[in-house]
Amino acid sequence: MRSIPTWLVSEPCTDVDLGVIKTGKEAQVNLVQRTGADGTTCQFARKRYLPREVKFKGQLEALGVQRASTFVNDVQYREGRQFRKSRDRRAVAQMSTYGKRLLQDRWTGHEHEIMTRLWKAGLSVPYPIAYGDDVFDLEYIGDDTQAAPQLNAARLTRVELDEAFAQVVAGLRIVIREGFAHGDLSAYNLLWWDDRIWFIDFPQAVDIAANLAGLDFVRRDVVNICGWFQHKGLDVDADDVFDDLLHFM
Ligand SMILES: Nc1ncnc2c1ncn2[C@@H]1O[C@H](COP(=O)(O)OP(=O)(O)O)[C@@H](O)[C@H]1O
Ligand SMILES: [Mg+2]
Known part of the structure; x- marks a missing residue:
């Protein structure tokens, strides 16, 4: 705990x-x-x-x-x-x-x-x-001099990008295990601070069991965020990530 x-x-x-x-x-x-x-x-x-x-x-x-x-x-x-x-x-x-x-x-x-x-x-x-x-x-995520940057604005090295991606997937497994889709996942709604990913901005989060379109939101989140990492040069596949997440439902 x-x-x-x-x-x-x-x-x-x-x-x-x-x-x-x-x-x-x-x-x-x-x-x-x-x-x-x-x-x-x-x-x-x-x-x-x-x-x-x-x-x-x-x-x-x-x-x-x-x-x-x-x-x-x-x-x-x-x-x-x-x-x-x-x-x-x-x-x-x-x-x-x-x-x-x-x-x-x-x-x-x-x-x-x-x-x-x-x-x-x-x-x-x-x-x-x-x-x-x-x-x-x-x-508050940050320190006296600056707030944690959005992932989009953080200048990550290749090694850090790999690490960030692994943390995002690990986080998504928890989100889906709890029965939710974030619903607006992007590099703007993730913060990067001290080598760590922080998930933020949940007002639109969707209850997967209660919402028929729940899995569509999960897929959209996965496609969005994988697209960003791909753009940064990582060899990641949205379908693979989505399939992996389904095991955690
Ligand atoms: N706990 C926090 N610590 C530091 N910065 C934050 C925190 N929460 C939000 N922010 C900053 O404020 C921005 C807007 O917050 P967010 O929850 O994403 O609301 P919005 O719906 O307006 O996008 C974030 O992208 C981030 O830069
Ligand atoms: Mg936001």
């Missing part, structure tokens, strides 16, 4: 925003420093989900966000994750304000829930600390 990092979550504490790490497709991630009553400090990443729909020009700017997000139709992802109450299902189907709110909350909570499961299963994911009100706090 991995040890759980100590975060000052239950004691009174103050948070100071140290600035933006990155504005991604759907979220802005900031570095936050938390100081406890006794003066102890820790740093973590705070992911703030961007509004799924921009209602008026300047809304994002007004919220302090630098760049607009693309609205992703998540109907396909939601399949198999039905709302229990019929009132909620109707609201989502009609996309009423309440329905949109439900979806947003679910999206945020979903990422936290999946990452918690995968962290416990031993996957290399930042430790999911807490979520609420469209923000998700998680372990």
Whole structure:
């Protein structure tokens, strides 16, 4: 069992925003420093989900966000994750304000829930600390001078590329064993730090058993990431990787 990092979550504490790490497709991630009553400090990443729909020009700017997000139709992802109450299902189907709110909350909570499961299963994911009100706090990967680069931007040697690929496959085996497809796997959603791959960005993760298209998402992830490694000169085969993963279901 991995040890759980100590975060000052239950004691009174103050948070100071140290600035933006990155504005991604759907979220802005900031570095936050938390100081406890006794003066102890820790740093973590705070992911703030961007509004799924921009209602008026300047809304994002007004919220302090630098760049607009693309609205992703998540109907396909939601399949198999039905709302229990019929009132909620109707609201989502009609996309009423309440329905949109439900979806947003679910999206945020979903990422936290999946990452918690995968962290416990031993996957290399930042430790999911807490979520609420469209923000998700998680372990920060990086140091005082820089955040961990996305795999895409990390300058890996040939030996490191081989190592990274092996770690990605090992990680995917854990993800599929736990019954999920990442759903948006790419060299942008993997970080490379201290010779280690970190999987991030799970809001769209799919429950394979509950979603008929689940394996299609796994295949798409595998094709995407194998394509990137091939482009970097590695002799890898997406079909072989996919077949291997099926043994871990
Ligand atoms: N825990 C973390 N530590 C360091 N950087 C992170 C962390 N989480 C996210 N990032 C950075 O923020 C970017 C956006 O986060 P991500 O979860 O991928 O959201 P999005 O849906 O916006 O792509 C990542 O690509 C990465 O560069
Ligand atoms: Mg991302």
